[in-house]
Structure formats: C-alpha cells, structure tokens
Amino acid sequence: xxxxxxxxxxxxxxxxxxxxxxxxxxxxxxxxxxxxxxxxxxxxxxxxxxxxxxxxxxxxxxxxxxxxxxxxxxxxxxxxxxxxxxxxxxxxxxxxxxxxxxxxxxxxxxxxxxxxxxxxxxxxxxxxxxxxxxxxxxxxxxxxxxxxxxxxxxxxxxxxxxxxxxxxxxxxxxxxxxxxxxxxxxxxxxxxxxxxxxxxxxxxxxxxxxxxxxxxxxxxxxxxxxxxxxxxxxxxxxxxxxxxxxxxxxxxxxxxxxxxxxxxxxxxxxxxxxxxxxxxxxxxxxxxxxxxxxxxxxxxxxxxxxxxxxxxxxxxxxxxxxxxxxxxxxxxxxxxxxxxxxxxxxxxxxxxxxxxxxxxxxxxxxxxxxxxxxxxxxxxxxxxxx
Ligand code: SF4
Ligand code: MG
Numbered sequence: 254x255x256x257x258x259x260x261x262x263x264x265x266x267x268x269x270x271x272x273x274x275x276x277x278x279x280x281x282x283x284x285x286x287x288x289x290x291x292x293x294x295x296x297x298x299x300x301x302x303x304x305x306x307x308x309x310x311x312x313x314x315x316x317x318x319x320x321x322x323x324x325x326x327x328x329x330x331x332x333x334x335x336x337x338x339x340x341x342x343x344x345x346x347x348x349x350x351x352x353x354x355x356x357x358x359x360x361x362x363x364x365x366x367x368x369x370x371x372x373x374x375x376x377x378x379x380x381x382x383x384x385x386x387x388x389x390x391x392x393x394x395x396x397x398x399x400x401x402x403x404x405x406x407x408x409x410x411x412x413x414x415x416x417x418x419x420x421x422x423x424x425x426x427x428x429x430x431x432x433x434x435x436x437x438x439x440x441x442x443x444x445x446x447x448x449x450x451x452x453x454x455x456x457x458x459x460x461x462x463x464x465x466x467x468x469x470x471x472x473x474x475x476x477x478x479x480x481x482x483x484x485x486x487x488x489x490x491x492x493x494x495x496x497x498x499x500x501x502x503x504x505x506x507x508x509x510x511x512x513x514x515x516x517x518x519x520x521x522x523x524x525x526x527x528x529x530x531x532x533x534x535x536x537x538x539x540x541x542x543x544x545x546x547x548x549x550x551x552x553x554x555x556x557x558x559x560x561x562x563x564x565x566x567x568x569x570x571x572x573x574x575x576x577x578x579x580x581x582x583x584x585x586x587x588x589x590x591x592x593x594x595x596x597x598x599x600x601x602x603x604x605x606x607x608x609x610x611x612x613x614x615x616x617x618x619x620x621x622x623x624x625x626x627x628x629x630x631x632x633x634x635x636x637x638x639x
Contacts, residue, residue: 256323257478257510258284258307263320263378265299265306274582276302276315278534281610281618284478289504289511291521291542293557294531295579300514303531304480308391309382322377324390392423396471397480401487402463406455412439412466413451419470438469443499461492465499472503479504482514497524518561522546527616530554533579533590536610540617550619552595589621597623602632 265277277299284290292300305311307322380387399405406415416435417428426434432451439447442465455463464484471479481500485493501524504511515521521528521542528545530538530553538551549555556575577594580586586593592603602622611624622628 255286256283257286257325258512259321259323260303260307261321261323263303263306263322264318265302265311265315266318267315269314272583274315275534275585276582277306278585280320280531280534280536282529282536282539283616284510284512285527285616286477287508287510288526289501289513289524290527290529291525292512292514292529292531293516293518293521295557295575296516297579297582298531299534300531301482304397304482304512304514307377307480308395308397309377309380309387310397311382316382317378320378323374324377324394325374389423393474394476395478395480396474396476397482398464398467398471398484400483402460402467402484403455403487405467406463408455410454411451412453412455412458416451416466416470416473420473423474434473435469438473439466441472442466442469442503443495444469459492460488461496464488464492464496468496468499468503472507475507476509478510478512480512480514483516484513485520486515500524518558530557533585535590535620537591537621538619540613544617550613550624551621552597552623553591554619556594556596599629599632601636602628 260280260282263277263280264275267274267276280299280303282290282292282303292303294300302311302315306317311317375386375390377387377390406412410418413432413435416438417431420426420431420434421428424431424434435451436447439450444450444462444465450458450462450466455466458466468484479500484500485496488496497520500511500513503509513520513524525542528538528540528542529536530545530551532553538545538549538554540550545554546558549558553575560575575594576596580590580593586604588602588604588606589595589598589608592598595603598604599622606622606628608620608622609625609628610618610620612618613624622632
C-alpha cells in the first residue's frame with residue numbers, strides 16, 4: 254500500500270552537559286495511508302520523541318541530527334499544502350549555540366531545495382522547526398493528541414475560546430462560524446451537551462471530557478494523519494475504552510491514518526493494522542498486527558509478548574518478565590542494543606556489530622542478525638578459523 258509517511262534513518266539526539274542522549278538513533282518506519290499503526294515498546298525507547306520529531310516539536314536541547322521524514326504519497330491534500338507553503342514566507346533560521354551541526358539543514362535556501370522531491374513528497378526533517386511551512390503542515394495535515402489532556406488545555410480560557418482560536422488559526426472563519434464548527438466537533442466526539450461544554454473551563458471537566466475536547470481540536474483541520482501519544486494513559490479504565498472506541502470510529506469515518514503510541518498490547522490487538530516495535534531508539538520490527546502477534550521475529554518482540562497478559566492466552570500461563578533492564582540512555586550497549594537482555598544473542602557478533610534491518614516480506618522487517626544468514630555464516634567461519 255502507499256505510504257503516507259516514511260521515516261528513514263532518523264536520529265534525534267539530546268545534547269546534555271553529561272553527554273549525548275541518542276533518544277532516537279536510526280529509526281526506519283512507514284505509515285500507510287488510512288491505516289492505524291501502533292508504536293509499542295517500554296518507556297524511554299523513543300516512541301514519543303519519534304512522534305515529536307515528525308512535527309518539529311522536539312524540545313531543546315534535543316534536535317533532529319540526521320535522517321529523513323518523507324511526508325506525502327501523492328494525495329491531493331498534501332500537494333495543496335506544498336503549493337500554499339511555497340508562497341508563505343519562512344522566518345530565517347535562528348542562529349544556534351555551539352557551531353557544528355550535523356543536520357542536513359543549512360541555510361534557508363538549502364532547506365527549500367532539499368525539502369521537496371519531484372513526486373511532491375516533503376522531507377519534514379529538512380524544514381525549519383520554527384518555520385511557516387512545518388507549522389502549516391502541523392495544523393492542516395497532521396494533528397497530535399497527547400497523554401495529559403488537562404496540561405494541553407489552558408486553565409485560563411473556556412473551551413469555546415480555545416476551540417475557536419485553534420480553528421481560526423488554520424481556517425478563514427468568523428468567530429461565529431468557528432463557534433458553530435466547534436459545537437459540531439464536540440458532538441462528533443460524543444460530548445452530550447456541546448453548548449454547555451463550550452462555556453466550561455477545563456477544570457470543570459473530567460479527564461475524559463478534556464481528552465474529547467483535545468481530540469475535537471485535533472480533528473478540526475481534518476488531518477490526513479492523527480498522532481496519538483498514549484492518549485488514554487491518564488484516564489480511568491472505562492474512559493480509556495470509550496476514548497479508544499471513539500478514535501477507532503473517527504478513523505473509520507474520516508479515512509485518516511493514525512499513529513497510536515501505547516505500551517498496552519491489549520489496545521494494539523484491538524485497533525492496529527500494523528505494529529512498530531521500538532527498543533532504545535530504533536525500530537526492531539514492523540509488520541501486520543496478526544504477523545506480529547502470531548509469528549513475532551525479533552527476540553525483543555517475543556519477550557514483550559511473553560511479558561504481557563493477552564486476552565485468549567489463558568490466565569494460568571505465567572508471565573515472564575524481560576530479563577534485565579533498559580540500559581541508561583547515556584550507556585547504550587555496542588552492537589545490538591538489546592544484546593545484554595537477549596536470550597538468543599550470539600557472542601562475538603551481537604555485542605559488536607549493529608544488526609542490519611532485514612526485509613522479511615512486503616511491509617515486514619526485523620533488525621536482527623538471526624535473519625541475515627550471510628552474517629551468521631561469516632561469523633561461524635571466523636569462529637572456526639580462530
Ligand atoms: Fe538478539 Fe543478536 Fe538479534 Fe540483537 S541481533 S536481537 S542480540 S539475536
Ligand atoms: Mg512517551
């Protein structure tokens with residue numbers, strides 16, 4: 254299927270006094286048009302930073318230092334955005350502290366040239382994070398919903414204020430029209446008395462209601478892609494289920510693609526078309542949800558599935574926890590980052606050679622030497638020879 258977004262070799266690093274945290278360190282993934290892709294992995298594996306990198310929302314001292322984030326699959330909406338942005342004026346890139354930048358983003362001119370392909374795809378990683386172009390895409394094509402709905406809304410303003418404002422930033426509408434649109438959107442996300450909710454301040458609403466408001470705001474631009482970063486983690490179980498049902502319905506209605514970040518494999522089983530498994534800043538496996546659940550390839554995916562209670566697997570089956578712990582981010586293991594915890598690690602190989610990304614089928618890949626027979630043979634020969 255056509256890719257809406259393709260990430261290639263993305264690296265997003267944080268430059269701390271103590272050293273460089275390679276939060277995202279070579280991510281490759283693909284979001285197909287109109288599908289739901291769930292991104293899973295233990296906390297700290299780079300899921301949120303990957304999502305934020307797409308939108309240019311990585312906070313200092315972090316920044317994208319390498320790679321491509323290709324947006325667009327020849328769908329009309331994306332091309333329109335390109336055309337509109339061609340006339341928009343971009344602010345010159347502000348000077349950065351500490352001279353050397355490995356980023357491909359040089360000056361303003363080079364940004365423009367490097368960012369577009371003849372196909373109409375745009376490299377979001379090549380755009381100025383503070384520029385008009387990325388902001389335009391962020392408000393018109395890609396929306397994001399975060400974990401803490403309360404924190405995303407301002408406590409000082411009514412829902413009506415915040416909704417009409419958000420709508421009018423990207424759509425030319427009068428206040429009155431934006432208000433009406435707001436009411437429509439609130440009904441759409443299942444809020445029973447939208448007029449009343451419009452007049453409320455966030456503190457007067459439950460967490461679930463706030464999240465519905467945030468989803469309504471995210472939908473106001475009719476995005477081609479909705480990124481949801483653990484949107485239900487802060488909510489109680491019943492509300493979680495309702496919000497997930499809502500997102501599934503909206504996805505089906507609108508045909509938008511959804512990138513859903515979660516650590517809840519039960520949710521993944523319920524909503525995903527495809528699954529991306531992340532570990533320590535890399536994607537270790539991607540595939541269709543059934544393949545991932547029934548025939549996991551990467552040892553980390555296998556361990557993750559073994560460690561989590563799954564519906565239908567039987568309550569009596571003991572859960573294994575994954576051996577060891579996620580290493581400290583400043584102390585990333587050499588070779589395969591999973592090797593200290595991997596039951597199948599090959600000594601002398603996995604601890605020194607970064608595993609290649611092996612294509613196992615259409616839309617299926619794993620980053621592990623076990624699927625690269627040439628590497629295994631070569632290693633075996635070397636062992637025999639020494
Ligand atoms: Fe395990 Fe080696 Fe595969 Fe890494 S590359 S997952 S250590 S077998
Ligand atoms: Mg996170």
